[in-house]
Amino acid sequence: MKKFCIGLVILGCLMFGITSGGFAADKVIKMSTTTSTLASGLLDILLPELKKDTGIEIKVLAKGTGAAIRDGMDGNVDVIFVHALEREKEFVEKGYGTKRYAVMHNDFIVVGPKEDPAGIKGMTDAAEALKKIALSGSTFISRGDDSGTHTKEQELWETTGIPMNKETRTIVLEGKELKVSFFSPQDSGRWYVSIGQGMGKTLTFADEKQAYTLADRGTYVNYKLGRAVPLDLEIFCEGDSRLANPYGVIPVNPKKFPHVRYDLAEQFAQWLISPRGQSVIKNYQVLGQTLFFPDAIPGIK
Amino acid sequence: MDFFVDSFLSSLILIRTVDPALLNIVYVSLKVSLLSTLIAGAVGIPFGFVVAVTEFAGKRAVITLLNTLLALPTVVIGLFVYMFISRRGIFGVFDLLYTQKAMIIGQVILIVPVVTTFTITAISRIDTRYRRTAMTLGADRIQTAMVILREARFGIVASVVAAFGRVISEVGISMMLGGNAKGFTRTMTTAMALEYDKGEFVLAVALGIILMSISLVMNILLNYFQGRTAV
Numbered sequence: 001m002k003k004f005c006i007g008l009v010i011l012g013c014l015m016f017g018i019t020s021g022g023f024a025a026d027k028v029i030k031m032s033t034t035t036s037t038l039a040s041g042l043l044d045i046l047l048p049e050l051k052k053d054t055g056i057e058i059k060v061l062a063k064g065t066g067a068a069i070r071d072g073m074d075g076n077v078d079v080i081f082v083h084a085l086e087r088e089k090e091f092v093e094k095g096y097g098t099k100r101y102a103v104m105h106n107d108f109i110v111v112g113p114k115e116d117p118a119g120i121k122g123m124t125d126a127a128e129a130l131k132k133i134a135l136s137g138s139t140f141i142s143r144g145d146d147s148g149t150h151t152k153e154q155e156l157w158e159t160t161g162i163p164m165n166k167e168t169r170t171i172v173l174e175g176k177e178l179k180v181s182f183f184s185p186q187d188s189g190r191w192y193v194s195i196g197q198g199m200g201k202t203l204t205f206a207d208e209k210q211a212y213t214l215a216d217r218g219t220y221v222n223y224k225l226g227r228a229v230p231l232d233l234e235i236f237c238e239g240d241s242r243l244a245n246p247y248g249v250i251p252v253n254p255k256k257f258p259h260v261r262y263d264l265a266e267q268f269a270q271w272l273i274s275p276r277g278q279s280v281i282k283n284y285q286v287l288g289q290t291l292f293f294p295d296a297i298p299g300i301k
Numbered sequence: 302m303d304f305f306v307d308s309f310l311s312s313l314i315l316i317r318t319v320d321p322a323l324l325n326i327v328y329v330s331l332k333v334s335l336l337s338t339l340i341a342g343a344v345g346i347p348f349g350f351v352v353a354v355t356e357f358a359g360k361r362a363v364i365t366l367l368n369t370l371l372a373l374p375t376v377v378i379g380l381f382v383y384m385f386i387s388r389r390g391i392f393g394v395f396d397l398l399y400t401q402k403a404m405i406i407g408q409v410i411l412i413v414p415v416v417t418t419f420t421i422t423a424i425s426r427i428d429t430r431y432r433r434t435a436m437t438l439g440a441d442r443i444q445t446a447m448v449i450l451r452e453a454r455f456g457i458v459a460s461v462v463a464a465f466g467r468v469i470s471e472v473g474i475s476m477m478l479g480g481n482a483k484g485f486t487r488t489m490t491t492a493m494a495l496e497y498d499k500g501e502f503v504l505a506v507a508l509g510i511i512l513m514s515i516s517l518v519m520n521i522l523l524n525y526f527q528g529r530t531a532v
Contacts, residue, residue, distance in 0.1 A: 063498055070500025144483060146499040167322065169504065170314050177314075194483040196495035205480055208388050208398050229389065 029078040029264045030059045032068035034148055035198035037081060037247070040218030040291055041226060045284050046277070054271055056264055064147030064198070072096055072250070075257030079265035083148040083216075083247045097250035098262070101269050102295040104281050105246040108152055110237035111203075111220060112138070112212035120212075120236045129237040130214075131160040137191045139211035142184065143202050144194030148245070153214045154183045156242065162186065207231045216245055218291040225287040246295065249273075275300055304502070312507030322483070326508075327515065330488040333401050333479075334469040337408035342461050345413045349420025349460075354432075354449065364421065370414035375407075375473025382407045382478055399480035404488075407474035412464035419463060423456020424449060462523045469516060489515075 037043050038060060047058055061071065065082045072080040073096050080097070082088060091097045110120065110129050118136040120129040133140050143150040158164060163186040170177055185192055195205055199219040206213040210232070217238075224231045249272055251265035271277045273296035281294050282301070294300050315323050352363060384390055386397040386406075397403045427449055435448040450457065472490040479486030481495060489512045496505035 063500075067498050067500035145495060146501075169320065169322075170311070170318070193485070196481050196483065196487070196491075196498070201480075205399065205482075210388075 027055050027264060028057045028059060029261045029268065030061065030076070031079045031081055031268075032061045032063060032071035032077045033081040034065050034068060034083055035062045035200065036083070036149070036216045036219050038062040039198065039200040040216075040222045041286065042218065042281070042284055042292060046272075046280055049280050050268065050271055050277075053276060054267055056268055056271075058268070062198070064143070064145040064150070066146035066151075072252050075252065075260060077252060078260045078262070079249060079251045079268060081247065081249045083245055084151050085246055085248070087151070088248050088250060091250060095253055095256055098253050098266070099269075100248045100250045101273050103247050103249050103272050104278075104292040104294050104296075105244060106217045106292050107238065107245050108149065108214055108243040109217050109220060109235045110212060111206070111215055111231075111233040112236050113210040113232070114234055115210075116234075116236060118212065123237045124239045126156050126237055126240040126243050127159040130156055131162060133212050134160070134162050134185050134191075139191050139193060139209055141202055141206040141209065141211050141213040142192060142194040143199070143214075144182075144196045145198070146182075147198075149199060149214060149216060152243075152245070156214070157183060157185055159242075160185075203231060203233070207233055212236075221286050221289045221291055225289065247292070273297070305506070308503050308506035309510065311503050312510040315507055316511065323508075323511070325484055326487050326489055326492050327511070329401065329486065330469060330490075330512075331515070333404050333408065333475075333488065334465060337405050337412065337468045338461060338465045340405065340409050341412040341416050341464055344409070345416025345460070345464075346420050346457060348413075349417040350424060350446065350450065352417070353421045353424035354446075364418070367414050367418045367421070371418060373411065373414070375411060375471050376477065378407050378410050379474045379477030382410070382474075386478075398478065399482060399486060401479065401486055403478040404475050404486060407478045408468045408471070411471065411474060412467050415464045415467055416460045419460030420453070420457055423453040423460065426456065427452045458523065458526070462520060465519065465523075466516065469512075469519075 033043070039062075043060060047060070051057055061068075061077065063071070065084045065087070068080050068082050069084070069087055069091055071077045072091060080091075081103070088097075088100050092100050108126075110126060112118070112120070112133075118129075118133040118138040120132050123129040123132075130140075142153060164183045165186045166181050166183055168181040184194060193209075193211070195202060197205070199215060200223060202213055203215055203220060203223050205211075220231070220233075220235070224233070249269045251262055251269055252260045254260050254262035275297060278294040278297045278300045281292050282290070284291060352360065382403065383398065386392045386395070386403055388396075388398070397406070431448055431452055432445055435445045440448065470490065472494055475481070475486070475488045475491050476494065479488065479491065481487050481491040487495075489508055493505045493508045493512070496502070496508065
């Protein structure tokens with residue numbers, strides 16, 4: 001019994017210690033962003049600079065673009081930082097966000113194993129490259145998570161002319177039945193693997209299985225050059241205009257969600273497009289490679 | 302409240318239309334979890350039995366270690382197994398990573414301590430007079446063991462039920478070692494994590510409802526078998 005009491009006291013002390021930590025800082029906002037901004041290492045450089053300049057701290061929730069936008073639509077976060085232009089425009093039009101600020105861009109690339117079983121090395125037409133992968137039956141790893149990259153991948157598959165498989169699910173939302181569909185190549189059997197995970201995970205998956213995948217350049221370079229054990233994947237297709245990947249930041253509309261910290265979110269967005277923020281983005285390099293190109297002030301040094 | 306109604310209706314639609322993708326997810330979940338539980342039972346029950354009935358130096362240490370392993374986080378197991386079976390790991394040539402086999406390896410490591418400790422507890426509770434009586438009646442070692450196991454069957458079946466519950470509900474190992482590949486290693490829990498990541502909460506909850514129903518059915522079945530063996 002004595003032992004039991006002592007145990008209880010220790011447990012009590014521990015619990016008190018945990019809960020009394022508290023949240024001291026008050027200039028904290030929540031941001032939902034895509035996994036690529038975090039996995040590329042950009043935020044690790046950007047956020048400390050932001051704090052130095054403005055005192056704002058950001059709680060980062062890295063998800064697929066679909067989920068990040070959803071967070072904004074539910075008022076769970078104060079600002080979103082994503083890459084799916086059409087969906088971002090819709091987000092603002094429907095009143096969930098105040099304004100989209102173009103921040104930066106990079107591009108998508110098709111990467112794959114050194115041996116290049118599909119023979120797509122040096123191709124500039126992304127759709128043709130995907131078609132060759134499909135026809136040769138080489139393993140292709142798809143994000144499959146409704147992210148910006150996945151959205152882009154589905155668009156590209158549709159332009160290849162390969163018959164597409166449409167998978168539709170019926171869900172009920174706000175009392176109405178709603179169809180959600182995803183596209184993937186037909187007859188994809190064992191070569192098309194949809195894993196439903198973030199960019200970094202998808203790259204390591206492709207690396208493990210020595211397969212092709214569509215990746216954003218930022219994450220790829222960071223995983224290729226920024227790690228002790230580099231990825232065993234090469235870039236095979238780049239430069240297609242359809243592979244452009246613009247990023248935007250949107251503060252969540254306080255008219256829709258009065259509890260969001262709009263002032264701080266707006267200040268953050270303004271900082272990102274200011275010469276200071278743009279120059280941090282421009283100068284972020286991983287082993288000599290620039291990962292993101294500023295869009296608000298393209299010529300910044 | 303609407304949210305729950307939506308989710309519930311969505312899950313009904315999923316079940317009613319016998320969504321093939323959903324069937325596959327359920328199939329993979331059950332297959333992997335049942336195999337893991339079987340293997341863990343085959344290893345854990347004899348191991349627990351031996352630890353419980355024999356006296357040896359360091360017995361307490363072994364039991365303490367097993368109890369510690371009960372709290373082993375799934376991500377830790379995932380990470381360790383990953384290091385061994387990754388393409389650059391020792392067993393990389395077997396191409397195990399992101400397969401159902403990898404998930405089973407991880408899950409067995411997770412629940413062997415569960416089965417073992419429950420078995421030890423169940424057997425330690427059996428009055429030693431059973432053992433002595435059996436021996437005085439001329440039972441050999443194996444017959445004595447069967448007597449003890451028979452008396453401890455409630456606890457042992459409970460250990461298997463708990464182990465199954467642990468693996469069917471875990472997400473860390475399945476995600477890290479299985480990789481959530483659609484049609485191959487996507488289980489109910491990883492599918493839910495994915496739908497959550499995508500912001501499709503309705504579908505995530507729908508899957509959750511199905512998972513709970515399946516777990517309920519499995520438990521009813523196991524309880525039925527447990528009850529039937531009772532005299």
